[in-house]
Amino acid sequence: MITNLRDARIAIIGAGSMSEALIRGLIRHNIALPHMVFVMNQSNQDRLQELHRRYRVAIPAVEADKAGMIREAHILVLAMKPKDIANSLANIKPLLNPKQLIISVVAGVKIQTIEALLERSLPIVRSMPNTSATIGLGATGISFSSQVSEQQKEIASDIFESIGVVTTVDEAELDIVTGLSGSGPAYVYYLMEALVKAGMNGGLSQEAATALTMQTLIGAANMVKETGESPDVLRHKVTSPGGTTNAAIEVLNQYQFSEGIQHAIARATERSKEMGEEIVKSMNLK
């Protein structure tokens, strides 16, 4: 039984952007030792070499090494795309043992589905982090299967706390967490793209528009964090009667900015549910 995360062998299945965000967070924050983190993917050896060069994590030298890495891991992180989870779990199923803790970051896929694919009940943590984990500023929603012990809950929470903030939620709430904070960084980048475009349309250089946009977002987010005031109160402090901000907000309201964001997140939430259902349907067909 593992009591200290630094003694745990962590096998990460999937080597994409979420996997790298986790790896970078764990290694740079000294939560896990590079030689205790084993990363594997479907076939792209160049990508594994790249992760090894960047973070010194262990990678399989040949295909056959993967089985040993999985078998000997204390913690297994599922970081493949939802469409690949059934195939991947079919391959690793014979290698698992009941002492291992499984942590999934896969969007939409329920604990129950993972158990059905593995054909047994194992301790499973279902999580929804986001890519800001890369710099230790992730926001993760987390929930646990009934098999997860208190100590395993702490280990899983420690992993995600090392790369940001963690909120424990009921599993059913992970779809809205996915829509809000899992996909959330993309909405913020989209807003930034629009702000930079607007600055450039007004005559600023791309560098100046980007620098002003970035600091505006960082400043506004930190104002909420450090003053403890609500976004609504802070927005009203910027908005002088008859002034420029008020004029801008009137236009945003004409375009139903707030409703648009709310509909977008509702749709992402619904899509998370659909992705989970698609996996279940494909299992029934087999």
Ligand SMILES: NC(=O)C1=CN([C@@H]2O[C@H](COP(=O)(O)OP(=O)(O)OC[C@H]3O[C@@H](n4cnc5c(N)ncnc54)[C@H](O)[C@@H]3O)[C@@H](O)[C@H]2O)C=CC1
């Ligand atoms: N990108 C994001 O912002 C977030 C992604 N997620 C979830 O994380 C998971 C991974 O997402 P990304 O990193 O963006 O995807 P990606 O497409 O960048 O990476 C997926 C990785 O899985 C590997 N893979 C596929 N089938 C495999 C198999 N059978 N065995 C071993 N490896 C296999 C691929 O080779 C690839 O390295 C997804 O399930 C996604 O829903 C969760 C939170 C945020």
Ligand SMILES: O=C(O)[C@@H]1CCC=N1
């Ligand atoms: O777009 C996706 O499906 C994943 C889940 C949350 C962020 N990216």
